[in-house]
Structures are given as C-alpha cells and as structure tokens.
Amino acid sequence: MEPNTWVPEGVDITVPNASRVYDYALGGMHNFTVDRAFWHQVQELFPEAHLVARANRAYLGRAVRWLVEEQGVTQFLDIGSGIPTLGNVHEVAQEVDPRARVVYVDIDPIAVEQSRSLLRDNPNAHAIRGDLRDPDAIVWHDQVISFLDFSRPIAVLMVAVLHFIPDEADPRSLISRIGMALMPGSFLVLSHAGPEVTEEGLQRQETARQLYEKTPTPVVIRDGRQLLDLVDDSFEVLEPGVVAADQWRPDPEETAEIPPQPTALVAVARRR
Amino acid sequence: MTHPVRSADESSLNALAQRWLREVAAVGYVPGRRAKPLQEIKELLLELVSAVTAEPFELEPGWRVGARLVELRMADPKVIGVTVRLLTAHLPQLFDGDPDVVGDRVPRVLEQVNNGFAAALRDTAMAIGEDINRAMRVTWQADKSVLQHRLQYARLHDPVTGLPNRAYLREALRRLTAGGGRGRLGVCLLRVDGFADLNDALGHSHGDGLLEAIGSRLRDLVRSWQDTARDQSTGPEDDDRYLLAHLGGEQFVLVVTGTANAHQMVKVAKLARLALRTVVLPSVDGYVPRVKTSAGIVEAQAGSRTEPDEWLRDVHRALAWARADPGGVMVFEQARARADIVRHRLAAAMPAALERGEFEPYFQPILALADRRVVGVEALARWRHPRAGLLVPAEFIMLAEQTGLIRQLGHTLLEQACRHGAAWRSHGHELLINVNLAAAQLADPGLVAVVADVLYRTKLPAEWLQLEITETAAVDQYRQVLHDLVELGVRLALDDYGTGYASLRSLSRLPVTTVKLAAELVADLEDGDDAAAAAIVRHTIGMCHDLNITVIAEGIETETQYRRLSRLGCDLGQGFLFARPTSASTLPLPEDPFPV
Numbered sequence: 001m002e003p004n005t006w007v008p009e010g011v012d013i014t015v016p017n018a019s020r021v022y023d024y025a026l027g028g029m030h031n032f033t034v035d036r037a038f039w040h041q042v043q044e045l046f047p048e049a050h051l052v053a054r055a056n057r058a059y060l061g062r063a064v065r066w067l068v069e070e071q072g073v074t075q076f077l078d079i080g081s082g083i084p085t086l087g088n089v090h091e092v093a094q095e096v097d098p099r100a101r102v103v104y105v106d107i108d109p110i111a112v113e114q115s116r117s118l119l120r121d122n123p124n125a126h127a128i129r130g131d132l133r134d135p136d137a138i139v140w141h142d143q144v145i146s147f148l149d150f151s152r153p154i155a156v157l158m159v160a161v162l163h164f165i166p167d168e169a170d171p172r173s174l175i176s177r178i179g180m181a182l183m184p185g186s187f188l189v190l191s192h193a194g195p196e197v198t199e200e201g202l203q204r205q206e207t208a209r210q211l212y213e214k215t216p217t218p219v220v221i222r223d224g225r226q227l228l229d230l231v232d233d234s235f236e237v238l239e240p241g242v243v244a245a246d247q248w249r250p251d252p253e254e255t256a257e258i259p260p261q262p263t264a265l266v267a268v269a270r271r272r
Numbered sequence: 273m274t275h276p277v278r279s280a281d282e283s284s285l286n287a288l289a290q291r292w293l294r295e296v297a298a299v300g301y302v303p304g305r306r307a308k309p310l311q312e313i314k315e316l317l318l319e320l321v322s323a324v325t326a327e328p329f330e331l332e333p334g335w336r337v338g339a340r341l342v343e344l345r346m347a348d349p350k351v352i353g354v355t356v357r358l359l360t361a362h363l364p365q366l367f368d369g370d371p372d373v374v375g376d377r378v379p380r381v382l383e384q385v386n387n388g389f390a391a392a393l394r395d396t397a398m399a400i401g402e403d404i405n406r407a408m409r410v411t412w413q414a415d416k417s418v419l420q421h422r423l424q425y426a427r428l429h430d431p432v433t434g435l436p437n438r439a440y441l442r443e444a445l446r447r448l449t450a451g452g453g454r455g456r457l458g459v460c461l462l463r464v465d466g467f468a469d470l471n472d473a474l475g476h477s478h479g480d481g482l483l484e485a486i487g488s489r490l491r492d493l494v495r496s497w498q499d500t501a502r503d504q505s506t507g508p509e510d511d512d513r514y515l516l517a518h519l520g521g522e523q524f525v526l527v528v529t530g531t532a533n534a535h536q537m538v539k540v541a542k543l544a545r546l547a548l549r550t551v552v553l554p555s556v557d558g559y560v561p562r563v564k565t566s567a568g569i570v571e572a573q574a575g576s577r578t579e580p581d582e583w584l585r586d587v588h589r590a591l592a593w594a595r596a597d598p599g600g601v602m603v604f605e606q607a608r609a610r611a612d613i614v615r616h617r618l619a620a621a622m623p624a625a626l627e628r629g630e631f632e633p634y635f636q637p638i639l640a641l642a643d644r645r646v647v648g649v650e651a652l653a654r655w656r657h658p659r660a661g662l663l664v665p666a667e668f669i670m671l672a673e674q675t676g677l678i679r680q681l682g683h684t685l686l687e688q689a690c691r692h693g694a695a696w697r698s699h700g701h702e703l704l705i706n707v708n709l710a711a712a713q714l715a716d717p718g719l720v721a722v723v724a725d726v727l728y729r730t731k732l733p734a735e736w737l738q739l740e741i742t743e744t745a746a747v748d749q750y751r752q753v754l755h756d757l758v759e760l761g762v763r764l765a766l767d768d769y770g771t772g773y774a775s776l777r778s779l780s781r782l783p784v785t786t787v788k789l790a791a792e793l794v795a796d797l798e799d800g801d802d803a804a805a806a807a808i809v810r811h812t813i814g815m816c817h818d819l820n821i822t823v824i825a826e827g828i829e830t831e832t833q834y835r836r837l838s839r840l841g842c843d844l845g846q847g848f849l850f851a852r853p854t855s856a857s858t859l860p861l862p863e864d865p866f867p868v
C-alpha cells in the first residue's frame with residue numbers, strides 16, 4: 001500500500017483534539033486554547049478526570065515494562081500513541097532494553113510530527129500517520145514493515161484509542177486484521193473508557209460523552225464484557241483479565257499511588 | 273568565619289528527598305518506578321545543600337535546580353508551590369549551624385529555585401509553542417504536497433486503468449522530441465474494434481472491467497519487453513524505452529524510443545494485438561467474445577514533429593486507415609495523408625456544391641456493336657469544382673458515400689439525366705438513359721417515390737430509363753425495392769458484372785434485363801492468347817442470352833476488344849474506342865456518322 005493513498009485529515013485547531021486534550025490532562029504543553037477549555041469543561045464534571053488519564057498512562061508504562069522485562073518483547077506498535085508526553089513507550093522500553101524498537105501511529109498529523117521531532121535522535125523509534133480503521137495500511141506501511149520484524153513477537157498497543165472507534169467501524173474485525181499479521185506470542189495491550197459505577201456518575205459521564213461528540217473523535221463507552229468482545233479467539237486474554245487500570249499488575253515501586261479509577265478498563269492478551 | 277553551616281546526615285537527606293518526590297508526584301504526573309526520579313531529586317537536594325553551605329555563598333545553584341525540575345518534566349505549575357513550601361519548612365533542618373545564616377540563605381536559594389523554575393517553564397512553553405507551529409507547518413505542507421501529488425497523479429493518469437493518460441503522453445512526447453529529439457520514435461495507437469458492442473454484449477457494468485483487463489494485459493506485455501530490454505541493455509537509457517498510455521475509452525498508445533524502422537513498430541503492434549486477443553472475457557450467449565483491435569503507427573525521427581499533438585494527429589490518421597484495412601495495422605505516410613486532406617476539403621465543400629448545382633452528368637454513348645449505332649448513354653457524375661476544375665467520380669463518390677450526401681447527389685444526377693433524355697427524345701433521339709444507383713440510394717425507403725417523381729416531372733417514359741446497380745453482397749436485401757422499380761417500368765442493369773459476388777445467383781434472382789460486363793473482363797480480351805478470358809466472356813454472354821438478358825461491354829478501348837466482343841455475340845458496348853464521356857451539349861447525336 002502506498003503511504004499516500006489515504007486522505008489527510010487535515011489540521012483544525014478550532015476544535016478540541018483527543019491527543020492534545022489528553023496531553024493537557026497529563027500536564028503537557030502541546031495543546032491549544034480549545035483543548036484546554038475543553039478539558040476544563042470535562043474537569044468541571046469530573047474533578048478527578050486527570051487521575052483517569054494518569055492511571056491509564058501508568059498502566060501503559062507498567063505493561064510495556066512487563067513485556068520487555070518478563071516476556072522479552074522488544075518490538076512495539078503503538079496505535080493511537082498521541083503526543084509524546086511523559087513515560088513514552090520507547091522511554092520505558094529502551095530503559096530496560098536499549099535495542100527495543102517502537103513505531104508510533106496516530107491519526108493526528110501534529111501528534112505525529114511532534115513525535116518525529118522528539119524521536120529525531122532515536123534510531124529505534126519512528127512515528128507514522130495512520131488510522132486504526134485502516135489496519136492494513138498500518139501493518140503494510142513501509143516504515144512498519146521494514147522496521148518491525150513480523151516473524152518475531154510484537155506488542156501492539158491500543159491504549160485509550162478503541163473508545164474512539166464506533167461500533168460501525170467494527171473494532172473487533174479491525175483488531176482481527178492486525179492479529180492476522182502477528183506471530184503467536186505477540187501481545188495486545190488495551191485500555192478503554194468504561195462506565196462509571198454510580199448512577200449519578202453515569203449521568204455525568206453521559207454529559208462528558210456528549211462533549212466529546214463535538215470533537216472529531218467522539219467517545220464510545222464500553223464495559224468490560226464489551227471490551228472482551230472486541231478480542232477474537234486468536235488471542236488469549238491474560239490474567240488478571242479485564243480490570244481497572246490500577247489493578248493491572250500494580251507495582252509497589254511506582255512513583256505515585258493513584259486512587260482507584262474504575263473507568264479506565266484495561267486488558268493484555270497474547271496471540272495464540 | 274569558616275563553615276557557618278554544616279550539612280545534615282544522609283538519612284534525613286533521603287527522607288526529605290522521598291517526601292519531596294511524593295509531593296511532586298501528587299500534583300504532577302511522574303511516570304514509572306520510584307528509583308530513578310528519586311535519585312534525580314536527591315541530587316537536586318544535595319545541590320541545594322551545598323549551595324547553602326558553600327563559602328562564599330552562591331545563589332546560582334538554586335536557579336539551576338529550579339530549571340532542572342522542568343527539565344525532568346516535573347513541570348506542573350503546582351510542583352514549584354509544593355517544592356518551595358516543603359523546602360522552606362524542612363531544608364533548614366538539614367543544617368546545624370548559625371540559624372540566622374541558615375534562615376537568611378535558605379529563602380534566598382529557594383527564591384532562585386522558584387525563578388529558575390519559572391524561567392525554564394517559560395522557555396519550554398515557548399519552545400514547545402514554536403515546535404507546534406513548526407509541526408503544523410510541516411503537516412500542512414506535507415498534506416499539501418500529498419494533495420498536490422495526488423492531483424498531479426489524477427491529472428496524469430486514467431482513472432479506470434491507472435495508466436498514464438493523454439496529458440501524460442503529451443508531456444512525454446514533448447520531452448522526447450524537445451530540441452529535435454534523439455534518434456527515432458515509434459507511436460502506436462491501438463483501438464478496440466466494436467468496443468461499444470462488446471460493452472453492450474458484456475453488460476455495461478463490465479465496461480470498466482474490460483478496459484482494466486486490456487490495460488493490465490498491455491502493461492504485462494510492456495513489462496516483459498522492458499525486462500528483455502534491460503537484460504540486453506547497453507545503457508541505462510534502455511530501461512525506459514516503452515511507454516504505455518490510455519487515452520480514455522477504447523484507445524491505448526504505445527510509445528517506443530530508439531526504433532530502427534517502421535517495421536519494428538508494426539511488430540510491436542502485432543504483438544499487442546495478439547496479446548489482447550487472449551484477454552479472457554466472460555462468455556455471452558454461449559460464445560466468448562474476443563478483443564480485436566486496429567492499430568495506427570507513426571514511426572519517424574524524433575524531431576520530425578515538434579508538437580505532441582502532431583504525433584497524435586498522425587497516428588489517429590493511420591488508425592483511421594487501419595480500421596478500413598483488413599490487415600488492421602497501418603503505418604502513417606505523408607503522401608497519403610496529403611491526399612486525405614484534399615479529400616476532406618472536398619468533402620467539406622460538397623454540401624454547398626450540391627446547393628450551387630456544381631454536379632452534372634456527363635454522358636458516354638452506348639453503341640450497338642453490330643452497327644455501331646448509338647442506342648443509349650450512361651450518365652456519369654462530374655463535379656465542376658470552381659478551383660479544382662472538373663472532378664471525376666473516383667475523386668468524390670466515396671466521399672459522398674461516406675458523408676451520406678450520395679442520396680442527394682444521386683437524386684440530382686438522375687433528375688438531370690432524365691431531363692436531358694426527355695429533351696433528346698423531343699428532338700427525335702431515342703436513347704436509353706443509364707443512371708447509376710448507389711447502395712445508399714437503394715437503402716433509401718423513398719427511392720421508388722423519388723424515381724417516379726423524377727420521371728413524372730421530366731416526362732421521360734419509364735422504359736427509357738435504365739438504372740445500374742452494382743453487384744454487392746447487400747443487393748439481395750433490396751429485392752423488393754428492385755421489383756417496385758421494375759413495376760414503374762424502369763429497367764435494371766447489373767453493373768460491373770464478373771468481378772463481384774454471387775453473380776450467377778443474382779442473375780436468376782434479381783429482375784435485371786441487362787448485364788454490364790466489367791471493364792476488367794474486357795481488358796483481358798486484349799490478349800489474343802488468353803483462351804480462358806474468351807471462354808468466360810463467351811460463357812457469360814451465352815448464359816445471359818439464355819436468360820433473355822442484354823449484355824453491354826464496358827471499357828472497350830481497342831479494336832481487338834471490339835472485334836472479339838462482336839464475335840462473341842455481345843450486344844452493346846461503350847468505351848474510349850467510341851467516345852469519352854462528354855457534356856450533354858457536346859454529345860454527338862445518333863444521326864451524325866459516329867467517328868471511329
């Protein structure tokens with residue numbers, strides 16, 4: 001597939017953008033006024049919202065470290081990677097194994113460009129533009145296929161991105177397509193926005209969801225069952241199954257303990 | 273005053289570092305395990321401690337520590353708040369020296385930490401702002417160039433086959449011929465015959481599929497040539513010798529550089545046509561249609577035409593010839609093209625010429641061979657062209673047929689001929705007026721009415737009009753028309769007999785009363801030793817007579833022919849030997865002794 005065949009989404013800084021909003025939530029500076037204003041609205045509904053982002057980000061870091069340290073994975077394909085903020089996949093992975101290779105994929109061209117400038121001096125990490133809804137274009141992208149060795153296990157990360165994929169786009173089959181390109185022993189690292197646990201929380205969540213409707217990337221909330229359903233039989237979901245982000249292999253050594261965040265659902269699966 | 277303050281022990285230092293990190297991590301996100309950031313924080317703490325204890329006292333390290341926090345991406349605005357609060361309260365406890373000195377120095381160092389943090393935060397924010405700007409510009413430009421690239425691609429390629437299109441071909445030809453070009457160049461235009469029919473037969477939804485199949489077949493072929501060329505390559509320029517383009521619809525173009533002669537292009541065309549015959553199509557009503565093509569070729573010095581359109585124009589001309597040729601492949605020739613141009617000019621002038629009455633019949637006498645008496649005339653079309661002079665049918669009849677003007681032309685000649693015939697009759701000259709009828713006229717459903725009308729208006733008795741029809745495969749389907757004409761009283765003659773199709777069959781099936789022996793048969797009689805020719809003519813005449821059909825010999829040019837025809841029993845004849853066609857006014861009338 002030629003890298004040039006998909007339509008560029010273009011850059012519109014007059015609407016909030018998931019990658020920049022998330023960057024701001026984590027304390028980053030790669031964002032615009034609309035993104036910050038948007039986040040402030042979300043925070044009015046959920047004053048602890050930034051903690052969900054952190055819990056998610058911390059899980060991402062733990063999962064990557066676990067994959068390198070305990071599973072010997074040295075190749076990562078991070079889809080929906082966002083703006084390089086704190087605790088990027090390559091930083092975590094290369095700290096354990098400097099040879100670890102990472103390809104970042106995001107639909108947002110600015111996020112990609114910023115990742116590129118950050119990675120300029122890192123020969124083992126690349127950033128490309130891609131759309132999870134067109135998984136073949138990602139897997140067959142020149143830089144992916146030439147940089148990652150598909151005859152060896154690869155960890156594919158879809159962290160805090162699947163909730164931007166509506167049911168119409170058939171996320172289950174998208175994941176299957178990617179799975180087909182992977183060797184047994186490869187991994188999927190997933191996280192997803194899950195439902196609030198109280199009635200009142202659900203209402204506020206619905207309001208927040210409606211806010212996202214106005215962005216180019218509306219959010220779909222899925223519960224644990226639905227998240228599991230996105231993964232076909234070619235993957236085995238590993239212990240402890242679908243859990244809240246902070247419950248996934250918690251590390252007592254971690255810098256900051258974050259109060260439990262039940263709305264960040266996560267799971268790691270292995271290709272059979 | 274040496275060592276006004278002394279730094280504290282390791283364990284309280286560690287404890288403070290841990291606390292500091294915890295507070296920082298609570299307000300701003302610090303990823304990962306504790307060990308590494310803790311180490312960093314501890315180093316900052318040590319630097320602050322040594323700043324406070326240094327002699328002379330320096331403020332500088334405070335600034336560096338603040339900036340370093342930002343660098344470590346502990347840059348949340350709240351980080352500096354908790355830092356200053358925590359260190360104001362607990363840093364002094366790390367020293368046991370002069371409390372006044374410590375109390376003076378610590379706040380001043382912390383002030384610098386704050387300043388360093390703020391300055392670094394500002395710098396970072398601005399740098400990031402610039403980077404966002406740059407990133408936007410880069411993406412914008414990348415998008416633009418992708419779009420441009422795609423537009424350019426779309427501009428230069430056919431949307432169905434993805435092959436280079438006409439615009440691309442033009443640019444390529446311009447490049448190849450620029451500055452007089454180098455060497456020779458061959459251009460072959462391939463056209464799928466009966467594409468519309470094929471398309472209909474396959475169902476229109478297959479149209480694009482068909483073109484795609486043809487495109488990819490040609491692409492494979494060209495690729496194989498390229499591979500061969502590369503294998504035998506003597507230089508890199510051999511890689512690029514072939515270009516395949518799709519002009520849209522059913523037209524494809526092959527350009528070959530470095531050709532030696534036209535023959536080479538003919539070979540290219542033939543291979544392409546052959547390859548296309550093997551394109552597999554779905555079967556239609558139990559038969560599998562084949563892709564047949566015609567090919568026009570221009571092969572010349574690259575500099576022979578400077579404009580791409582000149583190449584395209586000429587190759588289109590060659591294609592037009594090829595389509596009319598059973599071989600299906602034609603090479604462009606300048607002379608023929610010039611003749612074409614003349615013909616096209618004539619064609620364009622014809623409608624107005626008809627209006628102005630520039631067409632008139634000339635008459636060639638038809639004689640009874642027995643006594644050389646003039647019994648009739650054949651009306652032959654002439655075009656009195658204001659500039660080109662008097663033109664003979666060979667120069668315009670085909671054009672009239674192609675342009676559909678033949679009906680009108682036939683009509684005016686018929687009318688004029690009948691008018692003259694009637695005039696001669698009124699002067700006592702009884703001549704059978706022979707007028708040619710073109711196939712297109714036969715196909716005209718109004719023909720019988722037209723003939724009846726002409727006879728009525730010119731007052732020529734119908735039996736004095738003889739219409740000559742040419743024997744073609746199509747004549748059979750107009751049998752009804754011919755019978756209707758005979759009903760009118762008109763006579764019918766079969767023209768050009770002996771060279772065409774199922775002669776014998778037509779004779780028995782068509783209501784003809786006269787046969788005109790083709791000039792070719794007559795010419796064969798010139799050779800006295802040609803026994804076969806004589807036998808054919810004798811046999812034909814005999815058979816016609818058996819059927820009660822009169823025989824006219826055409827194109828009698830010599831006495832020998834005349835004599836032999838007479839001896840073989842031929843009834844009538846015409847030819848240069850007796851008279852050339854002349855205008856009505858100069859026609860020698862029957863009473864005049866005919867000059868022999």
Ligand SMILES: C[S@@+](CC[C@H](N)C(=O)[O-])C[C@H]1O[C@@H](n2cnc3c(N)ncnc32)[C@H](O)[C@@H]1O
Pocket residue numbers: 018019020022056057060079080081082083105106107108111130131132133158159160161164217
């Ligand atoms: C919330 S961020 C997650 C960043 C990172 N994966 C993490 O969890 O820390 C979501 C990212 O997904 C990207 N994204 C949204 N829809 C996408 C799609 N269809 N294909 C690829 N990326 C997408 C957004 O641009 C954004 O950068």
